Amino acid sequence: MVTPTRLGSISYVNSLPVDLGILKGAVHPGPGPELQIISDVPQGLNARVLRGELDVTPVSALHYAENADRLVLLPDLSVSSESGVQSVLLFSKRPIAELKEAMIRVTDQGKTTPALLRILLETRYGCRPIYTTGASTSDLGAVREDAVLLIGDDALRAADSSAAKGWLVADLSQEWLSWTGRPFVFAVWSARREFWENHPDEVLRVLALLLASRCWAVEHEQELIVEAQSRSGFAPERLRRYYRELRFDLDVNLMKGMMQYFDAAARLGILKKSPRIEWLPSKNTKQQGATTHG
Numbered sequence: 001m002v003t004p005t006r007l008g009s010i011s012y013v014n015s016l017p018v019d020l021g022i023l024k025g026a027v028h029p030g031p032g033p034e035l036q037i038i039s040d041v042p043q044g045l046n047a048r049v050l051r052g053e054l055d056v057t058p059v060s061a062l063h064y065a066e067n068a069d070r071l072v073l074l075p076d077l078s079v080s081s082e083s084g085v086q087s088v089l090l091f092s093k094r095p096i097a098e099l100k101e102a103m104i105r106v107t108d109q110g111k112t113t114p115a116l117l118r119i120l121l122e123t124r125y126g127c128r129p130i131y132t133t134g135a136s137t138s139d140l141g142a143v144r145e146d147a148v149l150l151i152g153d154d155a156l157r158a159a160d161s162s163a164a165k166g167w168l169v170a171d172l173s174q175e176w177l178s179w180t181g182r183p184f185v186f187a188v189w190s191a192r193r194e195f196w197e198n199h200p201d202e203v204l205r206v207l208a209l210l211l212a213s214r215c216w217a218v219e220h221e222q223e224l225i226v227e228a229q230s231r232s233g234f235a236p237e238r239l240r241r242y243y244r245e246l247r248f249d250l251d252v253n254l255m256k257g258m259m260q261y262f263d264a265a266a267r268l269g270i271l272k273k274s275p276r277i278e279w280l281p282s283k284n285t286k287q288q289g290a291t292t293h294g
Helices: 013-021 044-049 061-066 110-126 150-161 162-166 172-181 194-197 202-219 221-232 236-244 251-267
Strands: 003-012 035-040 056-060 073-083 089-093 102-108 130-134 149-151 167-170 182-192
Touching: 003 013, 003 044, 003 202, 013 035, 013 150, 013 182, 013 221, 013 236, 035 044, 035 251, 044 056, 044 182, 056 061, 056 073, 056 130, 056 202, 061 073, 061 110, 061 182, 061 251, 073 194, 073 202, 073 236, 089 172, 102 110, 110 130, 110 149, 110 172, 110 182, 110 251, 130 182, 149 150, 150 162, 150 182, 167 172, 167 251, 172 182, 172 251, 182 194, 182 202, 182 251, 194 202, 202 221, 221 236
Parallel strands: 003 035, 003 056, 102 130, 102 149
Antiparallel strands: 056 182, 073 182, 089 149, 089 167
């Protein structure tokens, strides 16, 4: 019996433009092992791939950097932004530059964004706040700290809530862009190095599926919006605006922004060092093993 290939999927709506075609069966995998889709928050996917429970998956950019010896980067796939992303938000009682000794709650559902917050506060603004980690929530009324970092669907819901009127909101990707002039990469797709070494053709097949699925979503925007609305409850126009702020490729400029982030994290001791990035071969991946349906 052929073992299924285990593919991770971010449970937020931010990655739907990459994997919805696969999830709906609109992009047919063709010959090869079955795909087992495992959905989780970014931190859950990060942990699962290191435990050997996933073969190919999106991971937080920082998680990739921390584990570049165990992961191989897939080309041309990311969750990134060249502007404000709307779903990586710091809600605070005073301006971000004035959070010198504030108590800040950071989400426990990801790694890249809490590190970005530290870089911005400590390097850009010279702040030295106290960080606490807690369960993510969109209920700002329950927050007792001076500020709270929310990501994904929780950030979107909190920003739309009536309670948000009492908070200042800083979009961290916009803060990064204003400071560095670079876009920001939140998540990348990777394969377990061991799986890649033993099953390279299967990794390339899954990469082709993901690229075909991304193309499918571009051509079927209405289906994407309907699915995202059913999962999140957000209005269609809200979702369209959100997706227009995101990118799902990984070009040279995005890579430069990601490497600048890794360098900044290394200077603060968040990373031991900036990683040497190792890519999967990108040739012949766009057509291998994937067909789309309607």
